Amino acid sequence: MTVMLAATAALLFGAGTYLLLQRKLSRIIIGLGLLTHGANVLLISAGRRGTPPIIGGSSTADFADPLPQALALTAIVITFGVTTLLLALAYRSWLLTDDDEVQDDVADRRVSTDDAVQDEVEDHQELIEWEELL
Secondary structure (H helix, E strand, O other): OHHHHHHHHHHHHHHHHHHHOOOEHHHHHHHHHHHHHHHHHHHHHHOOOOEOOOOOOOOHHHEOOOHHHHHHHHHHHHHHHHHHHHHHHHHHHHHHHOOOEOOOOHHHHHHHOHHHHHHHHHHHHHHHHHHHHO
C-alpha cells in the first residue's frame, strides 16, 4: 500500500510540475492543485495508524501521529489562498485580454540584458562620487 501511495504522489508531482511550467494561468492553477494533492498524499502516508490521541483512552504507544494530519490541513488552507489569488489574476487577465496567457514583460527583458545592469552599476558609482563630494 505504501508503494502505491508513493507512486500516486510521484505521478501527481510530475503532472503538477509539467502544468506549472505552462504559460496559461488555468493550467498553472490545475498544476498547483495536483502538486498540493501529491504533497497531501505524502504527508498522510507518513503518519501511522492508531487510536485517537485522547488522554486516558489507551496507552501512548498506540496513539496515531496527529502531526501529518495537521500539516496536511495547513497545506490545504495555504493552497486555497494561493488558488484564490491565481483565479483572481486569471479572471482579471481574461477581462483585459480575453486570454489567460502570461505575457512576457518588456521591462523584465530589459533588465535581463547586460546594458541595464551596466546602467545600474554606473548610477551607483555616480551616487558614491556625489556622496564623497558632500
